[in-house]
Every structure is written in C-alpha cells, then in structure tokens.
Amino acid sequence: MSNPKYVFLDDQIVPWEQGTVHVSSAAFKFGSAVFEGVRGYWNAAADEMYLFRMDDHMRRLVFSQRFMRYDHIYTPDYVTEKTLELVRANGFKGENLHIMTTAYIKGGGGQSVTGPIGLAITAQERARTPKITSGVSAQVSSWMRVPDNAMPMRAKVNANYQNGRLATLQAVGDGYDTAILLNSRGKVAEGPGMCFFIVRDGQAITPHTSSDILESITRETVLQLLAEMGRPAVERDIDRSELVAAEEAFFCGTAWEVTPVTMIDKLPVGGGAAGPLTQALQQRYFDVCEGTSGAHPEWRMPIWGAAKADAAE
Numbered sequence: 338m339s340n341p342k343y344v345f346l347d348d349q350i351v352p353w354e355q356g357t358v359h360v361s362s363a364a365f366k367f368g369s370a371v372f373e374g375v376r377g378y379w380n381a382a383a384d385e386m387y388l389f390r391m392d393d394h395m396r397r398l399v400f401s402q403r404f405m406r407y408d409h410i411y412t413p414d415y416v417t418e419k420t421l422e423l424v425r426a427n428g429f430k431g432e433n434l435h436i437m438t439t440a441y442i443k444g445g446g447g448q449s450v451t452g453p454i455g456l457a458i459t460a461q462e463r464a465r466t467p468k469i470t471s472g473v474s475a476q477v478s479s480w481m482r483v484p485d486n487a488m489p490m491r492a493k494v495n496a497n498y499q500n501g502r503l504a505t506l507q508a509v510g511d512g513y514d515t516a517i518l519l520n521s522r523g524k525v526a527e528g529p530g531m532c533f534f535i536v537r538d539g540q541a542i543t544p545h546t547s548s549d550i551l552e553s554i555t556r557e558t559v560l561q562l563l564a565e566m567g568r569p570a571v572e573r574d575i576d577r578s579e580l581v582a583a584e585e586a587f588f589c590g591t592a593w594e595v596t597p598v599t600m601i602d603k604l605p606v607g608g609g610a611a612g613p614l615t616q617a618l619q620q621r622y623f624d625v626c627e628g629t630s631g632a633h634p635e636w637r638m639p640i641w642g643a644a645k646a647d648a649a650e
C-alpha cells in the first residue's frame with residue numbers, strides 16, 4: 338500500500354515525508370502522547386465518506402489530554418476541522434479510511450514536562466481482511482491488563498499500548514491471531530486494542546467499564562445496536578472459564594469493527610465459526626457505519642457533502 342500524499346503536523350498540512358517528530362521530545366522518550374483512531378466509511382451509492390462517531394472520539398481525546406495534564410488542549414472543533422481538511426487534501430474516495438489523531442508532548446525535559454503540545458493526524462486507506470468473516474483465534478494472555486491505579490486504559494495514552502503489544506507478540510509467537518487479557522482480579526478485560534463480548538445461552542455479555550478496559554465507542558455502539566435488535570447485553574465480570582462455555586464471542590473496536598472470535602486457547606467457540614448473533618450484529622454495524630440503513634445519522638459526519646456545500650457558498 339502506498340503512502341498518502343499528506344499528513345497534518347502542528348498546524349499545517351505537509352507532505353507525508355515531512356511528518357516527523359524530534360527525538361528529544363517527551364513523546365519519543367516516554368510515549369507521552371494520547372491518540373484516537375477514527376474510521377472513515379465510504380458509501381458508493383451516496384458518493385460520500387462518513388467519519389463514524391467523530392464527536393465521541395473528540396470528547397475522549399479531550400479527556401485523555403486533560404488526564405495527561407497538557408498545558409494546551411486541542412479542542413474538538415479544531416481537530417475535526419483539520420481532519421476534514423486532511424482527508425479532502427488527500428482526495429480519499431472509494432475505500433474506507435483509518436485516521437490516527439495524536440496530541441503529543443513535543444517539548445523535551447523530564448517526566449514532569451506538560452508542553453508544548455503538538456498535533457499529528459494521519460489518514461490512510463484500509464480495506465477489510467477476510468478474517469472479519471472467518472473470525473480470529475485468541476490466546477488468553479499470561480500478561481495482565483494494567484490496572485486502573487497503575488496506568489489507566491480509560492485514557493488513550495500511547496505508552497499504555499506496550500501492555501497490549503507484549504500480549505500480541507506472545508499470542509502471535511504461539512500461533513494465534515491475537516490475545517485476550519485478564520485484569521488484576523483475574524476477570525476477562527479486553528483484547529490488546531479492542532473490547533470483547535461473549536454470548537451464553539443467547540445472552541450477550543461484556544465486561545463492565547471498571548474492568549480495566551478502554552471506554553470503547555464501538556462497545557457502546559454495539560450495546561445500543563443489540564438493544565435495538567431486542568437482544569440487550571449485560572455488562573458484568575466474565576470469568577475465564579466462561580470462555581469455554583460461550584457459544585459465540587467477538588471483538589469490537591474502531592479498527593476491529595465487529596470481528597468473530599472462533600477459537601480461544603485452541604478450543605472452538607461454539608461451532609468454531611461466526612455465530613448468528615455476531616453475524617447479524619456485524620451486518621447492522623456496517624450498515625450504520627456506511628449509512629446504508631439510514632439509522633443513526635447522528636453518528637455519521639459527511640466529508641465531501643460538507644465540502645460541496647462550502648464550495649457553493
């Protein structure tokens with residue numbers, strides 16, 4: 338896949354090759370940065386690209402910046418405007434996008450440094466992989482999810498991702514696609530970069546938000562869609578042994594969308610293929626993201642329609 342033409346860095350759109358950060362920055366030295374991953378969904382019939390739940394991602398980005406005590410907070414309006422400008426500058430049409438927005442400490446110094454803050458945005462085309470249909474295998478990791486009173490997953494801090502990276506490397510090294518992390522209480526938490534659901538006796542279940550997980554926007558979307566399907570989920574602790582009892586399981590997240598989990602620790606989940614509730618939910622999720630169902634227009638921010646309206650003014 339070739340690189341896009343432009344990135345956004347510190348108040349301007351620059352050629353991809355110029356999107357660099359200094360080695361003396363706290364972001365480089367300590368991972369002192371926070372980010373959001375956002376999806377753009379292409380709808381061919383409408384000739385439109387939609388950013389999915391942009392406002393919710395921007396709210397979380399503000400929370401993460403405040404949590405890190407940044408001396409400057411990038412506002413939702415500013416970041417949204419710059420994201421739209423970047424996507425339009427790159428001329429993205431015809432393929433779904435993955436957008437990364439990072440507010441980082443560009444200042445040097447020690448661990449107490451709180452600024453100056455920079456903003457980087459990248460947008461890249463990303464097609465779905467066949468595993469979205471066939472499902473993935475997961476290993477229950479021997480790495481523990483970092484507890485909230487050590488390094489909270491609730492804040493989307495770059496350095497947090499070393500925990501998921503260790504679990505991913507172990508899982509992939511052992512022949513699995515990815516990992517499931519347990520928290521400090523030994524209960525199921527989430528995947529390295531996605532939340533997790535099981536279905537038992539027809540009932541969808543997901544760990545509650547005090548399980549050392551990210552307060553995922555997709556998780557919340559899934560909870561709402563399941564309720565609208567007449568299959569409301571429960572939020573509670575999931576024991577490790579329930580992973581064997583489950584008839585269906587799936588991951589969810591901006592990047593993972595709704596991905597079936599078909600094997601856990603080498604045991605098939607249910608029949609070893611994507612289950613009926615997972616499949617129905619996945620279809621509904623795609624319809625909402627792409628805008629083909631018309632439901633939940635409040636979750637879709639059009640990119641090109643707004644541009645056409647601007648040009649006509």
Ligand code: PMP
Pocket residue numbers: 374490527528529530531532550551552553554555556589590591592
């Ligand atoms: N958990 C973690 C640790 C993540 O990094 C992500 C991806 N942002 C998720 C869950 C899913 O969150 P969201 O649905 O907001 O993308």
